[in-house]
Every structure is written in C-alpha cells, then in structure tokens.
Amino acid sequence: AQSVAQPEDQVNVAEGNPLTVKCTYSVSGNPYLFWYVQYPNRGLQFLLKYITGDNLVKGSYGFEAEFNKSQTSFHLKKPSALVSDSALYFCAVRPNTGGFKTIFGAGTRLFVKA
Amino acid sequence: DTAVSQTPKYLVTQMGNDKSIKCEQNLGHDTMYWYKQDSKKFLKIMFSYNNKELIINETVPNRFSPKSPDKAHLNLHINSLELGDSAVYFCASSQVGTHTEAFFGQGTRLTVV
Numbered sequence: 001a002q003s004v005a006q007p008e009d010q011v012n013v014a015e016g017n018p019l020t021v022k023c024t025y026s027v028s029g030n031p032y033l034f035w036y037v038q039y040p041n042r043g044l045q046f047l048l049k050y051i052t053g054d055n056l057v058k059g060s061y062g063f064e065a066e067f068n069k070s071q072t073s074f075h076l077k078k079p080s081a082l083v084s085d086s087a088l089y090f091c092a093v094r095p096n097t098g099g100f101k102t103i104f105g106a107g108t109r110l111f112v113k114a
Numbered sequence: 115d116t117a118v119s120q121t122p123k124y125l126v127t128q129m130g131n132d133k134s135i136k137c138e139q140n141l142g143h144d145t146m147y148w149y150k151q152d153s154k155k156f157l158k159i160m161f162s163y164n165n166k167e168l169i170i171n172e173t174v175p176n177r178f179s180p181k182s183p184d185k186a187h188l189n190l191h192i193n194s195l196e197l198g199d200s201a202v203y204f205c206a207s208s209q210v211g212t213h214t215e216a217f218f219g220q221g222t223r224l225t226v227v
Contacts, residue, residue: 032213038155043118043204043218051213088155094213101170102208102216104157 002027004093006105013081014113021076021108023091033074034092034102035065044090050074061085081112117141120205120219127195128227135190135222137205145169146188147216148180149204157204163188164210195226 004025013019025031032051036044048059055067065076074091091105118139127133139146147170148160162170163182177193188205205219 034215036215036218041221041223043220044157044206044216046215046217049213049215090157092216096213101159101162104159107155107157109155 002093002095002103004091004103004105006089006091006108008108009106010109010111012111012113015083016080019078019081019085019110019112021089021091021110023074023076023105025072025074025091025093025103027072027093027095027103030096032094032096033065033067034094035059035063035074035076036090036092037061038088038090038107040087047076047089081110083112083114086110086112117217118205118207118219120203120222122222123220124223124225126225126227129195129197131195132191132193133195133224134192135203135205135224137188137190137219139186139205139207139217141207141209141217143207143209143217144185145208145210146182146185147206147208148188148190149206149218151202151204151221153201161188161190192224195224197226200224200226 034049035047038044050057050067058064088107090107094102120137145164147162160174161180166182179191182188202221204221206216208216
C-alpha cells in the first residue's frame with residue numbers, strides 16, 4: 001500500500017538552530033513530493049516540491065528539502081529556525097502515473113523556542 | 115483574490131441537522147477535493163472531482179454527498195449530522211496531469227452539538 005510516514009509527532013528546536021522534519025514514503029515509481037505548512041486556523045500552504053533533477057529543492061521562507069531516492073526520503077530543512085516557523089508541517093506524495101490522489105503524512109508539529 | 119474560498123468558516127449545528135459547505139476556486143484547475151482533518155490533525159481525503167466527474171470516493175458515510183455544478187465549484191452536503199462529524203473540512207484544487215501543487219481553502223470548522 002502507498003503511504004507517507006512522518007516519524008516525529010513534534011520537533012523542538014531553538015531559534016537560530018538548524019531544523020529537520022523527516023519524511024519517508026512508500027510509493028511505486030518516481031512520485032512527485034511536496035511539503036505544506038499549516039498555521040493555526042489556516043489552510044495548508046505550499047512550501048516546495050520535488051519533481052525531477054537536483055536532489056536539493058529550495059522553497060518558500062528559506063526552507064529546503066533533500067530528496068534521497070535510495071532511502072525514499074524527502075526531509076525538510078532550514079539552516080536557521082525562526083519562532084515564526086512554528087507550525088504543522090505535512091509531507092505529501094503524488095504518484096506520477098497520472099493518478100489523482102495525493103497522499104499526506106500525519107503531520108509534524110514544529111516548535112521553535114526563542 | 116482568494117484562490118480557493120470556502121463558506122462558511124465556522125459552522126455550529128445540532129445533531130440530526132443537514133448542512134452544506136461551499137467551495138469555489140478561481141485558478142482554472144480541473145480537479146477539486148474535499149479533505150477532513152480530525153482533532154489529531156490527520157488529513158484524510160474524502161472526495162475528488164475532475165471536470166465535474168467524481169473520481170475519488172473514499173470510505174465515507176452516505177450522509178456525505180458532494181456536488182460539482184461546474185469545474186470551479188465543489189460543494190459538500192451532510193445529512194443527519196453526528197457528533198463524530200465534528201472536524202475541519204478543507205477544500206482544495208489542482209490541475210491533474212501536471213506536477214502542480216494543490217491549493218487549499220481556509221477550512222470550515224464544523225462543530226456538531
């Protein structure tokens with residue numbers, strides 16, 4: 001079965017430190033990979049995506065993600081965390097075989113302490 | 115201009131009532147979705163319409179019925195509301211066949227009392 005795993009319910013990091021939010025997937029083929037962020041009482045906002053090419057993808061608000069095909073991972077990273085980055089982050093995968101369904105992970109809550 | 119808009123933002127209603135949530139997108143996308151986010155923030159797809167045709171219909175009670183009058187609108191009607199229906203419902207849209215990301219509405223927080 002196709003799935004997306006975000007192994008950490010919550011990630012805590014001090015402001016100014018680097019952050020990583022982990023994501024692994026189990027989807028056949030070469031799927032499209034996405035990260036979304038959800039702030040309180042808001043909808044999901046797109047951060048970045050991997051389609052093909054360079055394994056390091058840069059996105060909004062200084063975030064980047066590294067695609068690792070052998071480990072089927074797509075970890076979200078930021079070199080220096082801000083308190084305002086505190087939010088819920090979702091990894092998502094869409095098969096590139098023309099399917100309609102995007103599979104979301106369970107979400108990871110990021111808490112950045114001042 | 116809001117890309118994907120849902121109304122209402124909040125909905126409080128009694129058990130047994132029937133209610134509707136409306137969604138409109140102005141992005142020209144051909145596919146729209148309804149997601150349910152439960153109290154643990156888990157996001158689950160409910161329905162998807164592509165060019166007004168139902169293409170995804172997950173295991174959802176028959177009390178939930180989506181309707182897509184045109185490509186830009188996808189409404190969700192819920193009959194005989196139950197306490198367990200309380201959640202945040204998100205509408206989203208995307209352009210299938212491309213690698214474009216999905217755009218989400220602000221969500222409708224449904225509370226059944």
